[in-house]
Amino acid sequence: MATLPHVDVLIVGMGVAGGIIANELAKRSPGLKIVALERGPYRATWPDFIQDHFDEWRFGVQSELHQNLANVTVTFRNKDAQSARPMRQYGAFKPGNGVGGAAVHWNGVSWRYLPYFFEYRTHLETRYGKTFLPEDTTIQDWGVSYEELEPFYTQYEQTFGIAGKAGNLNGALQPGGNPFEGPRSTEYPQPPVTIAYGPTLFRDGAAKVGHQPFPQPSANSPARYTNPDGQTLGACNYCGFCAGYGCHAGAKASPMTTVIPSALATGRVEIRQLSNAFRIDHDGKKATGVSYYDASGQEQTQTADLVVLSAWTLENTRLLLLSGIGEAYDPAAGTGNVGRNYTYQTGAVVGGAIANVWWEDKLTNRFMGSGSNGYAIDEFNSDNFDHKDLDFFGGGSIACNNPGSAPILGSGPLPPGSPRWGAGWKQAVHDWYNRSAFFTMQGESPAYRQNYMDLDPTYRDAWGNPLLRITFNWTDNERKMVRYIADNVLQPIADAMAPTHKDVRGDLPDFDITPYQSTHVQGGTIMGTSPETSVVNSHGQVWGLPNLFVAGGSTFPQNAGYNPTGTVGALAYRTADAIASRWLKDGGMLG
Amino acid sequence: MDDPQTPTPADAGEMRALLHRRRFLGAGALGAAGAVATAAAIPLALAQQDAGLAAPEAPGTPQPGAGPALLRGYVSLSPFQAAVLEAACERLIPADDLGPGAKEAGVVVFIDRQLANEQAGFRGPYYRQGPFTPGEPTQGDQSIMTVRERFRIGILGLEGEAQSRFGQGFAAISPARQEAILADLEQGKPDTFGSASLVTPPTEGAPGSLADLAPPVAIPARAFFTMLLSYTQAGFFADPIHGGNLGMAGWRLIGFPGAQLGYAGWIGKHGEEFTGTYQSLADVQGFAHHEGE
Numbered sequence: 073m074a075t076l077p078h079v080d081v082l083i084v085g086m087g088v089a090g091g092i093i094a095n096e097l098a099k100r101s102p103g104l105k106i107v108a109l110e111r112g113p114y115r116a117t118w119p120d121f122i123q124d125h126f127d128e129w130r131f132g133v134q135s136e137l138h139q140n141l142a143n144v145t146v147t148f149r150n151k152d153a154q155s156a157r158p159m160r161q162y163g164a165f166k167p168g169n170g171v172g173g174a175a176v177h178w179n180g181v182s183w184r185y186l187p188y189f190f191e192y193r194t195h196l197e198t199r200y201g202k203t204f205l206p207e208d209t210t211i212q213d214w215g216v217s218y219e220e221l222e223p224f225y226t227q228y229e230q231t232f233g234i235a236g237k238a239g240n241l242n243g244a245l246q247p248g249g250n251p252f253e254g255p256r257s258t259e260y261p262q263p264p265v266t267i268a269y270g271p272t273l274f275r276d277g278a279a280k281v282g283h284q285p286f287p288q289p290s291a292n293s294p295a296r297y298t299n300p301d302g303q304t305l306g307a308c309n310y311c312g313f314c315a316g317y318g319c320h321a322g323a324k325a326s327p328m329t330t331v332i333p334s335a336l337a338t339g340r341v342e343i344r345q346l347s348n349a350f351r352i353d354h355d356g357k358k359a360t361g362v363s364y365y366d367a368s369g370q371e372q373t374q375t376a377d378l379v380v381l382s383a384w385t386l387e388n389t390r391l392l393l394l395s396g397i398g399e400a401y402d403p404a405a406g407t408g409n410v411g412r413n414y415t416y417q418t419g420a421v422v423g424g425a426i427a428n429v430w431w432e433d434k435l436t437n438r439f440m441g442s443g444s445n446g447y448a449i450d451e452f453n454s455d456n457f458d459h460k461d462l463d464f465f466g467g468g469s470i471a472c473n474n475p476g477s478a479p480i481l482g483s484g485p486l487p488p489g490s491p492r493w494g495a496g497w498k499q500a501v502h503d504w505y506n507r508s509a510f511f512t513m514q515g516e517s518p519a520y521r522q523n524y525m526d527l528d529p530t531y532r533d534a535w536g537n538p539l540l541r542i543t544f545n546w547t548d549n550e551r552k553m554v555r556y557i558a559d560n561v562l563q564p565i566a567d568a569m570a571p572t573h574k575d576v577r578g579d580l581p582d583f584d585i586t587p588y589q590s591t592h593v594q595g596g597t598i599m600g601t602s603p604e605t606s607v608v609n610s611h612g613q614v615w616g617l618p619n620l621f622v623a624g625g626s627t628f629p630q631n632a633g634y635n636p637t638g639t640v641g642a643l644a645y646r647t648a649d650a651i652a653s654r655w656l657k658d659g660g661m662l663g
Numbered sequence: 664m665d666d667p668q669t670p671t672p673a674d675a676g677e678m679r680a681l682l683h684r685r686r687f688l689g690a691g692a693l694g695a696a697g698a699v700a701t702a703a704a705i706p707l708a709l710a711q712q713d714a715g716l717a718a719p720e721a722p723g724t725p726q727p728g729a730g731p732a733l734l735r736g737y738v739s740l741s742p743f744q745a746a747v748l749e750a751a752c753e754r755l756i757p758a759d760d761l762g763p764g765a766k767e768a769g770v771v772v773f774i775d776r777q778l779a780n781e782q783a784g785f786r787g788p789y790y791r792q793g794p795f796t797p798g799e800p801t802q803g804d805q806s807i808m809t810v811r812e813r814f815r816i817g818i819l820g821l822e823g824e825a826q827s828r829f830g831q832g833f834a835a836i837s838p839a840r841q842e843a844i845l846a847d848l849e850q851g852k853p854d855t856f857g858s859a860s861l862v863t864p865p866t867e868g869a870p871g872s873l874a875d876l877a878p879p880v881a882i883p884a885r886a887f888f889t890m891l892l893s894y895t896q897a898g899f900f901a902d903p904i905h906g907g908n909l910g911m912a913g914w915r916l917i918g919f920p921g922a923q924l925g926y927a928g929w930i931g932k933h934g935e936e937f938t939g940t941y942q943s944l945a946d947v948q949g950f951a952h953h954e955g956e
Binding site: 123124126127128129133134135136138140141142145148149150154155156157158159160161162163266267268269272307308309310311312320321434435436437439440441445478479480483492493494495497498499501502505506530531532582583584585586 | 754755756757759761782783784785786787788789790791792794796798799800801802803804805842845849892895896897900901902904905913914916917918919920921922923924925926927929930931933934935936937944947948
């Protein structure tokens with residue numbers, strides 16, 4: 073084992089969070105030597121995506137850009153009483169792999185969370201009383217307010233060139249935007265993308281039944297855009313190969329088109345690709361560095377004054393557990409916090425509130441599009457609607473998106489009753505592939521005592537370290553939520569869209585790890601106001617190890633009814649700001 | 664850091680230069696094989712985009728006969744296995760008035776190529792460490808068996824079902840009988856099948872020789888059907904560079920134009936039929952376009 077020359081800052085994982093923090097520290101603190109470890113390869117627009125990515129089999133189906141399950145996967149069970157099994161193939165979610173992280177292959181839906189969501193438990197208990205929430209829910213306040221986060225949301229949106237229409241500018245509602253969003257200090261840096269036909273039919277249907285549809289915010293740059301760091305995004309070509317693919321036009325905002333080239337341009341950031349961290353080294357009072365397997369598989373130790381762990385939800389949690397940092401969560405005893413509050417997203421595939429519509433006289437051109445290319449409504453997200461007389465809490469954003477549907481995975485869905493194969497199937501895909509649209513609720517996944525992560529006692533990764541074990545299932549709360557939304561919201565909108573056929577569903581069977589559902593996997597190293605109830609403070613700083621920061625969705629106490637990346641970005645900017653402006657001067661735990 | 668590998672990707676002029684260089688290199692590398700690097704669609708579209716215009720769907724330049732003859736052959740399957748698969752896949756996607764079926768579209772060539780990679784499942788790399796213990800349905804398949812083994816056993820199962828029900832091999836029975844077997848498999852009938860289902864050897868030979876000698880092995884029939892259907896549809900819809908979807912038959916059936924640079928000029932034309940030229944990734948990469956390939 074080699075010990076490498078000491079550095080100032082060591083970052084583990086170079087996705088949205090790690091890339092932002094590397095770039096901010098490199099720009100603002102020129103004296104720092106920064107090293108970043110990334111388990112995957114360095115792939116950029118050139119030479120990797122520019123001509124070769126239009127391949128559904130290679131990227132969309134065979135997951136070339138995602139975590140290599142042959143090396144590391146997770147194990148899963150629905151409840152403690154079961155024995156976990158490894159996810160041998162993809163799979164409910166698709167962690168990224170490579171410099172840029174999952175944001176290389178994301179579709180680019182970029183939200184801000186609702187202001188009250190950062191004080192969610194307080195908000196719900198104040199509005200409905202202390203007995204309203206289910207006894208087993210462990211949702212909690214974040215320890216940071218929307219107002220504190222707003223400048224960092226803005227910085228993230230400016231840097232990533234987010235396209236959208238403000239609904240609330242400094243408290244004044246704006247026509248055409250989301251009337252439920254928190255006040256923005258400024259308009260989106262770019263106007264909305266050009267939106268495809270299917271979503272506009274949803275927009276019209278939703279408006280007809282009284283809702284207020286608005287363009288879903290998008291990280292697919294509608295035009296050439298130069299960000300405050302001087303990095304330029306290309307204009308989206310609406311090629312339809314977006315979620316699961318790198319962008320050939322450099323138009324999808326990702327760390328590889330924004331913060332990472334900016335960080336590298338300082339000359340003070342070194343990225344070690346194909347490097348797998350397996351332990352945060354520490355002495356109980358401070359982190360001393362990280363041990364990792366380098367590109368050839370050799371063990372290395374890198375010491376540093378400051379360690380930032382930004383390796384996505386699953387690896388952030390696993391690395392703390394493997395390193396003996398914090399106390400592992402024990403659901404039976406109710407002790408420990410590492411691994412607690414694993415949350416997910418009620419999705420759009422096997423279960424959830426889903427509507428498919430087909431028109432015999434409308435060509436919707438589903439093959440065109442960009443990852444975030446749609447209209448949304450927010451009337452039924454979170455607590456935007458009164459739950460006083462309902463038997464559940466929570467909700468979700470409802471959107472019709474036209475991300476580009478390639479045919480191996482997207483020749484359907486087909487109208488109810490269509491054959492699955494043979495001449496009848498052939499006729500059905502011929503008739504309906506290009507005459508359909510779907511819309512869905514991206515639903516909240518509250519935290520519960522029984523849903524958590526820990527180390528698997530049996531299965532190991534390619535290097536012999538224990539895999540992370542996920543214990544998770546939906547509860548009746550989400551089942552009632554999904555059913556209510558399907559029957560009372562999706563159904564009337566579908567009717568208003570006047571389709572030839574429709575199929576509205578609101579079922580939520582036991583969570584199943586096998587079909588793809590959502591890569592919005594949160595929790596495990598959650599933030600809060602006290603070490604009794606959290607792993608990190610609202611800056612991501614680990615309680616008791618003040619030179620170790622954790623960034624990313626693993627710090628979310630619970631997931632919202634929105635895609636998480638906007639909030640990952642804003643929190644990373646806030647962490648970087650706290651480190652640059654305060655921690656580097658004073659050290660210690662930040663208040 | 665000044666990294667020549669990471670140009671500002673958004674600079675269309677630079678992208679054009681890079682693409683030009685790439686095509687030039689590609690032409691050089693392929694020159695010996697006689698490939699012609701065509702002036703592909705990308706620079707034109709980027710130029711249009713640069714000028715603030717919508718990118719049109721500029722087709723690749725077809726140059727029939729200019730490229731190397733592509734050899735098509737099986738790298739994983741035996742002729743017997745390919746014949747059974749061809750018959751089964753053709754029932755899942757039959758030729759009819761709407762266009763070619765699985766056989767004509769080269770679906771079995773696609774499957775054959777996929778089976779050559781024993782490390783991958785349908786969704787890519789596969790976690791392959793034990794113990795291999797069955798779990799709940801929500802935990803997914805836990806068998807160590809490769810996709811190639813599953814196909815090998817499932818093909819023997821198809822043959823055995825045909826033999827036991829109809830007295831002939833699967834490729835020899837009528838389409839209606841083939842469909843009946845597949846429809847039963849979809850319903851989990853029989854529960855498992857494989858070489859144990861064989862009545863006689865799968866090909867003509869000494870009566871009983873293989874059936875007697877082959878150690879029986881079986882897999883769940885319904886899971887095999889699901890896997891077969893997934894691979895058949897993938898072979899029908901994947902880019903032709905992977906061996907199936909010949910002539911872009913699957914894409915033409917449903918109206919998917921293939922590997923297009925983009926639709927910046929079309930996305931706002933709601934409800935209008937796309938009239939550009941369908942193209943494969945091979946066209947984008949500058950390979951000569953062969954009608955029917």
